[in-house]
Amino acid sequence: MSKGTKKIDDLAELLERTGGDAQRLEVVRRTQRFKRSWIELAEALIKVRAGRAYERWGYDDFHAYCAQELTLKKATVDKLTVSYSTVQRHAPEVLEWDGVARTIPTVEAIDYFSRAIGDGPANDPSLDEEPAPSRRAPARPHAPEVLTELKNAVFDEGQPVAKLRKRFDPVLHPRPKGADKLDLLNKASAAARKLAELLPDLDGLPEKRVRKLEEELGALRDDIEALAEPLREKVARAAKRTAPPRLPAAQSG
Numbered sequence: 001m002s003k004g005t006k007k008i009d010d011l012a013e014l015l016e017r018t019g020g021d022a023q024r025l026e027v028v029r030r031t032q033r034f035k036r037s038w039i040e041l042a043e044a045l046i047k048v049r050a051g052r053a054y055e056r057w058g059y060d061d062f063h064a065y066c067a068q069e070l071t072l073k074k075a076t077v078d079k080l081t082v083s084y085s086t087v088q089r090h091a092p093e094v095l096e097w098d099g100v101a102r103t104i105p106t107v108e109a110i111d112y113f114s115r116a117i118g119d120g121p122a123n124d125p126s127l128d129e130e131p132a133p134s135r136r137a138p139a140r141p142h143a144p145e146v147l148t149e150l151k152n153a154v155f156d157e158g159q160p161v162a163k164l165r166k167r168f169d170p171v172l173h174p175r176p177k178g179a180d181k182l183d184l185l186n187k188a189s190a191a192a193r194k195l196a197e198l199l200p201d202l203d204g205l206p207e208k209r210v211r212k213l214e215e216e217l218g219a220l221r222d223d224i225e226a227l228a229e230p231l232r233e234k235v236a237r238a239a240k241r242t243a244p245p246r247l248p249a250a251q252s253g
Contacts, residue, residue: 008098038107039095042084045077083110086119091155105154108161113154116172117147146171176238178231185228192217192224 008028015025045066048054054065066072072080087094087110097104150168153159159167196217199210 038080039104042080046081046084079107079111082114082119083107086110086114090151094155103158105158106160109154109164112161112164113150116142116150142172176235178235182228182231182235185224189221189224192221
């Protein structure tokens with residue numbers, strides 16, 4: 001436990017023991033939870049699952065307990081527990097940070113990192129039961145220097161997931177050739193359609209002029225579609241070639 005965390009914990013204990021000012025105690029309690037909430041919740045969930053404590057509380061299944069009592073979806077629970085386990089394996093020192101002197105990475109940033117390195121429920125050492133088949137696609141192998149740079153960006157630089165995506169998506173998830181051009185064509189077609197839909201609502205334009213513009217915009221969209229269709233097929237083929245294999249869906253019963 002860091003000095004900062006111990007100090008705030010000791011203060012909270014003192015205020016509780018001595019009947020300190022209620023508002024002051026509430027601020028201290030919120031400070032305790034500030035920026036560490038996801039780490040602390042994930043740790044608590046892992047302990048509940050490992051000790052099967054949910055069974056004492058009347059639940060047969062861990063995820064049922066999370067959904068019904070904590071209103072946490074399975075995807076959220078898995079993200080929390082997998083991210084916590086990723087931190088334990090790859091940057092355990094983060095668990096000692098107080099969230100003030102050193103910023104704790106967000107769960108979204110850790111999740112981005114865990115996906116890049118291929119972490120998932122099947123790799124979660126805190127899971128003491130056979131995990132259900134995951135729909136998370138296997139990670140492509142990436143150059144070690146790329147993963148090292150990503151790790152530094154997450155844990156040392158504390159970059160939010162939006163910046164991580166902007167910085168690393170072109171390397172970790174390269175877009176097929178022609179995808180950017182296809183996006184531009186799709187946006188142009190959508191803009192032409194939207195303009196055509198708005199024209200009848202514009203006061204002051206002659207009806208003849210509106211009809212002519214609608215025809216011209218329709219022809220423009222046809223021309224755009226003629227350009228986009230072969231490109232769409234090309235991009236789809238390229239994406240299929242580079243996509244990792246899909247995992248089979250979980251079988252019911």
